[in-house]
Every structure is written in structure tokens, then in C-alpha cells.
Amino acid sequence: MKAFSFTAPTTIKEMNEILANVTTPGEIHPIVGGTDLIEQVKTGRRSPSIVMDIKQIPEMNRLEWVSGEGLHLGAAVSCTDTAAFPLVQESYESIKESCGLIGSVQIQNRASIVGNIANSAPSADSVPSGLVHEASVVLIGPSGTRTIPLEDFFTGPGRNVSKPNEVVLEIILPPPPNNSSSHYLRFIPRNEMDIAVAGVATLLSLAPGSRTCTKARIALASVGPIPVRAKAAETFLEGKDLTNDIIEKAAETAVESASPITDVRGSIEYRKNLVKVLTENTLRMCLNSLNQNL
Amino acid sequence: MPKIRVSFIVNQEPVEILAEPWQTLMDALRENLRLTGTKEGCGNGNCGACTVMLNGKAIDSCCMLAAEAEGQNVTTVEGLANGEQLDPLQQAFIDFGALQCGFCTPGFLVSARAFLNENPNPSEQDIRFAIAGNLCRCTGYDKIVRAIQHVADSGH
Ligand SMILES: Cc1cc2nc3c(=O)[nH]c(=O)nc-3n(C[C@H](O)[C@H](O)[C@H](O)COP(=O)(O)OP(=O)(O)OC[C@H]3O[C@@H](n4cnc5c(N)ncnc54)[C@H](O)[C@@H]3O)c2cc1C
Ligand code: FES
Numbered sequence: 001m002k003a004f005s006f007t008a009p010t011t012i013k014e015m016n017e018i019l020a021n022v023t024t025p026g027e028i029h030p031i032v033g034g035t036d037l038i039e040q041v042k043t044g045r046r047s048p049s050i051v052m053d054i055k056q057i058p059e060m061n062r063l064e065w066v067s068g069e070g071l072h073l074g075a076a077v078s079c080t081d082t083a084a085f086p087l088v089q090e091s092y093e094s095i096k097e098s099c100g101l102i103g104s105v106q107i108q109n110r111a112s113i114v115g116n117i118a119n120s121a122p123s124a125d126s127v128p129s130g131l132v133h134e135a136s137v138v139l140i141g142p143s144g145t146r147t148i149p150l151e152d153f154f155t156g157p158g159r160n161v162s163k164p165n166e167v168v169l170e171i172i173l174p175p176p177p178n179n180s181s182s183h184y185l186r187f188i189p190r191n192e193m194d195i196a197v198a199g200v201a202t203l204l205s206l207a208p209g210s211r212t213c214t215k216a217r218i219a220l221a222s223v224g225p226i227p228v229r230a231k232a233a234e235t236f237l238e239g240k241d242l243t244n245d246i247i248e249k250a251a252e253t254a255v256e257s258a259s260p261i262t263d264v265r266g267s268i269e270y271r272k273n274l275v276k277v278l279t280e281n282t283l284r285m286c287l288n289s290l291n292q293n294l
Numbered sequence: 295m296p297k298i299r300v301s302f303i304v305n306q307e308p309v310e311i312l313a314e315p316w317q318t319l320m321d322a323l324r325e326n327l328r329l330t331g332t333k334e335g336c337g338n339g340n341c342g343a344c345t346v347m348l349n350g351k352a353i354d355s356c357c358m359l360a361a362e363a364e365g366q367n368v369t370t371v372e373g374l375a376n377g378e379q380l381d382p383l384q385q386a387f388i389d390f391g392a393l394q395c396g397f398c399t400p401g402f403l404v405s406a407r408a409f410l411n412e413n414p415n416p417s418e419q420d421i422r423f424a425i426a427g428n429l430c431r432c433t434g435y436d437k438i439v440r441a442i443q444h445v446a447d448s449g450h
């Protein structure tokens with residue numbers, strides 16, 4: 001593996017002093033689970049001069065619900081711990097489902113949601129779930145913190161808006177809308193341990209005791225250079241009384257937001273069809289969770 | 295680049311090593327501590343041959359830097375037996391013929407031990423999910439699953 005130096009600050013202040021000397025993109029790479037980073041350094045895809053373990057910093061380990069703000073999910077929290085958090089199980093089902101899909105037990109015990117997001121792969125399984133829950137990303141560096149919507153975070157495969165001397169402190173998941181449910185499904189050729197050919201998360205909120213959609217969020221992975229919201233399909237659903245026809249039409253509309261490529265994992269046509277099937281299935285799962293089966 | 299002094303617990307004994315900053319925990323266990331039960335299969339998180347317990351949880355030691363182990367508690371396959379007394383899982387792997395070449399076995403044993411410690415009454419499906427991060431090129435998995443199920447059923 002290419003040589004780098006290692007540092008493990010124990011406070012934000014110490015971390016910011018290290019970051020203050022950083023000027024070049026990619027010069028420093030935080031490590032959480034290392035499940036992406038170590039392989040990337042081994043194969044030369046990333047070549048940091050400094051690897052910074054951020055897990056010793058208390059703020060990075062925050063997993064806390066703040067009334068009015070939502071769920072603060074710190075950068076160092078593992079997928080296993082995220083999925084085990086009762087509030088995630090109750091109110092952020094799609095996030096829980098994504099955590100359970102990222103690699104094996106061994107991977108989930110180390111890997112973090114924030115590492116999945118910061119790595120910025122178009123196939124990242126937690127990102128569609130974060131998008132339907134309207135997550136925001138809190139960046140921190142020597143010049144302070146700034147918060148940006150997850151939707152505006154990605155700039156291309158493996159790239160995002162953070163500056164060379166910024167790291168992600170946490171993501172914030174706002175309180176989910178009333179009477180809502182979210183789900184994530186991906187398609188892979190195996191049962192476990194593979195990269196999504198396509199992935200879809202949806203969130204549905206219904207007027208109480210009805211099938212009237214008050215809010216819909218749909219987000220797609222692996223069908224473009226960055227994960228995207230399927231906004232036309234969301235708008236189509238909102239305000240409608242959901243029927244089988246409407247669900248099918250929404251799934252077809254979601255395909256319009258996908259711009260997939262053909263590669264070894266699947267062709268353009270196949271991926272588009274997957275978007276339709278996975279959108280329909282996740283919408284039905286949301287209805288099911290809200291006791292409004294069609 | 296100066297080496298890093300790393301102090302941690304391995305198989306209940308305190309150890310101190312000098313590690314290269316880029317050295318993985320897997321390499322440190324094998325090369326510095328000569329605990330060669332931990333195997334390198336893929337070196338990238340796919341095969342589970344390098345599985346160890348970190349604070350009781352199964353992880354791939356090829357995806358972790360040795361330097362990250364500072365102050366942590368690591369259990370390798372060498373730490374499963376109690377002296378001459380094999381872990382019931384080790385005995386069951388022998389009794390059920392749950393190995394052929396044996397290269398994957400340490401990883402399976404550590405994964406299975408971490409899993410049974412948290413989930414003593416698993417279904418077959420639970421077991422199959424728990425070991426999905428361990429690959430075996432020889433046995434076809436059934437005997438491994440049966441060995442683990444046997445240990446669970448006999449309450450160990
Ligand atoms: C066998 C295997 C299977 C996998 N399966 C899946 C899968 O099914 N789905 C999936 O989506 N992914 C999968 N992955 C990829 C990987 O496990 C996930 O992306 C994981 O969530 C990464 O988290 P981490 O904490 O390990 O990140 P790390 O490897 O520690 O970091 C990833 C990248 O993000 C940067 N980074 C980390 N934290 C921060 C921060 N706080 N601020 C700024 N940058 C940061 C790092 O510098 C690095 O560039 C798999 C990996 C392996 C090895
Ligand atoms: S060697 Fe670590 S998972 Fe294969």
C-alpha cells in the first residue's frame with residue numbers, strides 16, 4: 001500500500017488544526033470503517049498523504065434525536081449501530097433497510113452511513129434513503145460548519161462539494177412527515193454482497209385514514225452519475241388518491257428521471273425496467289406499512 | 295514515515311507493536327504477532343478469511359489499519375479455545391466435516407462465535423445471513439451451517 005501518515009485527533013479543535021494545513025484535494029482522507037478507503041488506497045484510486053481516524057472524536061459518534069431538528073447521525077456511527085437504534089427502526093425504515101444491505105455483517109459492523117455518502121459512489125445504498133428523508137449534510141473545517149441538502153452534495157461519481165479541508169461531521173434527518181413510511185430496495189444478481197444494478201427509495205405520506213397522498217419522495221441509485229430524485233413522479237403522486245393505476249403510472253414516470261449507462265452489471269433498458277419495478281414495489285411497501293394495501 | 299506504537303488487547307493479553315501507518319490489522323496480527331490463524335483471502339472485505347472480533351463484533355481485519363486498534367479489544371481464532379479445550383464450534387466443525395482445505399475456517403469460526411454470542415437461538419436463515427461475509431470454495435456451506443446449528447441447539 002502507498003505510504004501515508006496516520007493521525008487520530010480526539011477533539012474537533014485538534015482535528016481543525018490538522019485540517020488547517022490542508023490545501024490540496026484528496027491530501028487528507030478521514031477513515032471511519034475503512035471498507036472503501038483501504039481498498040482504494042491499495043489499488044491507487046485514492047492516494048492521501050494523511051489518513052485521519054475521526055472515531056475518537058465524541059461529536060462524530062453522536063446518534064441523537066433532537067425535537068424540532070430530527071435525528072443527528074454522526075460520521076463515526078456504524079451501519080450496525082444505526083440500524084439498531086429504535087427510532088431508526090420506527091421512523092426511518094428505508095435507512096434501516098439500507099444499513100442492512102451494505103456488505104456483510106463484518107462490513108456493517110465497521111462501515112458508516114456517512115462514509116457511504118462521503119465516498120459518493122452512484123450506487124451507494126444509503127443515499128436514496130437519505131434523499132427521500134431530505135437529509136442534510138453538516139460539513140466542518142477550520143472556517144466553521146456549513147449545512148447543505150444531501151441533494152446538492154454530489155457533483156459526480158466519487159466527487160462531492162466538500163472543500164479539501166472540510167470533513168462531514170454528521171447528517172441530519174428531519175422528523176418524517178405525519179402518517180408516512182419509507183422503503184428501499186435494490187436489485188443485485190446475488191442475495192448479498194454486491195453493487196446495486198439499480199436502487200430505489202420511496203417515502204409516502206398519506207392523509208389520515210385514507211389513500212390520499214400528501215407527500216411523495218422517490219430517489220434512484222445506480223442509474224446516473226449521481227443519485228437523483230424522481231421529481232416528476234413525486235409531483236404526479238402528490239394530491240392523488242392512490243390506486244393500482246396511479247402507482248403504475250408513477251413508476252413509469254420515475255423512469256424518466258433515470259439516465260443509466262450500459263455496463264457489465266446491466267444495460268440501459270434493463271436498468272430502466274428495474275427503476276419501474278423497484279419504484280412500484282417500494283410504493284406498495286409504503287402503503288402496506290401504512291395499512292393501506294391495494 | 296515513523297512507525298506508530300500501538301497498544302491493544304489480543305486474546306485477553308495486552309500487546310504493544312510498532313506498525314507502519316498503512317499496515318492493516320490483518321498484517322500486524324500475522325507479521326508482528328505471528329498469529330497466522332487470521333488468513334488473507336481477498337484483502338478487500340469480500341471473503342471474510344481475515345475475520346476477527348473487535349470489541350466482540352466480527353469485522354474484516356484487512357479493512358482496518360493496525361493503528362486504529364489502539365486501546366481496542368481483539369479476538370482472533372487463536373483466542374477461541376480455552377487451553378486444550380476447543381471452542382464447541384471448533385469441535386463441531388471437526389465432527390461435521392465442515393472443512394476441506396481449511397483456509398476459510400478461522401474466519402467462519404470467528405464469525406460464528408460472534409454471532410452465537412449475540413444470538414443464541416438462530417434459525418438456519420439467520421445463520422446463513424450471519425456468515426454471508428465468509429466465502430468457502432470447498433464445502434458448499436451446508437456442513438458449516440449444520441455445525442453452527444448444532445452448537446446453537448446444544449446451547450453453547
Ligand atoms: C465487501 C464489500 C461489500 C460492500 N457492499 C456495499 C453495498 O452493498 N452497498 C454499498 O453502498 N456499499 C457497499 N460497500 C462499500 C462500503 O462498505 C460503503 O460505502 C461504506 O458505507 C463505507 O463506509 P466506511 O465508514 O467504511 O467508509 P471509509 O472507507 O472509512 O470512507 C469512505 C470514503 O469517504 C471518506 N470519508 C469517510 N468519512 C468521512 C467524513 N466524515 N468526511 C469526509 N469524508 C469522509 C473517506 O476518506 C473515503 O474516501 C461494500 C464494501 C465492501 C468491502
Ligand atoms: S482477506 Fe479480508 S475479507 Fe478477504
Ligand code: FES
Pocket residue numbers: 392393394395396397398399429430431432433
Ligand atoms: S474449506 Fe477450503 S475454502 Fe473453505
